[in-house]
Amino acid sequence: MTTNRAEEGIDWQYAKAADVIPKKDAQIVDVRDDDTYAGGHLENSLQINLKEFESADAQTAMYELAAEKLNKDEPVYFLCYSGNKCAKTAISVLKDAGFDEKNLFIIENGAKDGDVQTAFVK
Numbered sequence: 001m002t003t004n005r006a007e008e009g010i011d012w013q014y015a016k017a018a019d020v021i022p023k024k025d026a027q028i029v030d031v032r033d034d035d036t037y038a039g040g041h042l043e044n045s046l047q048i049n050l051k052e053f054e055s056a057d058a059q060t061a062m063y064e065l066a067a068e069k070l071n072k073d074e075p076v077y078f079l080c081y082s083g084n085k086c087a088k089t090a091i092s093v094l095k096d097a098g099f100d101e102k103n104l105f106i107i108e109n110g111a112k113d114g115d116v117q118t119a120f121v122k
Contacts, residue, residue: 010091015105017115020077027076029065031086032111040120042079046070050080053089062093070094075103083110 020026021042030041031050041047048065050058070076076094080086087106095101107116 010088010095010101012088012091013102013105014083014108015077017107017109017113017119020105020107021115021119027070027074028079028107029070029076029090030079031062031090032079032081036081036111038122040117040122042116042119043121045079048090050086050089053086059089059093062090063097066094066097066099070099072099072103075105077105077107079107079116080110082112083108 020028024044028042028045030037030045030047032047033049033051034047037047046065046069048058048062050062052058076099078087078090080090083106087110091101091104091106094104107113109116111117
């Protein structure tokens with residue numbers, strides 16, 4: 001059974017896009033759907049579709065991506081549509097995967113942020 005993981009008792013941390021985008025080695029995970037990502041995304045970002053954030057398959061895919069591609073010792077920044085449920089679900093999954101929630105950040109305002117939109121590549 002899946003739950004709305006975005007409602008878990010985590011102290012959500014936000015980062016301003018303007019502070020994250022210039023970091024060439026930043027671990028950025030875009031949790032928007034595949035078509036939206038293809039239409040524009042941040043350079044060097046990883047992508048996992050968490051649009052259906054309550055889906056066990058989507059959460060499992062996020063967990064596997066974390067295990068295979070992310071460094072637990074470095075900050076991870078999540079980009080979603082608005083900086084809410086999809087990103088919060090991703091953080092909850094990474095917390096379960098052993099990541100320290102102090103290293104997990106939501107990019108404030110998500111993809112609708114002007115700095116994010118300006119930095120998108122296709």
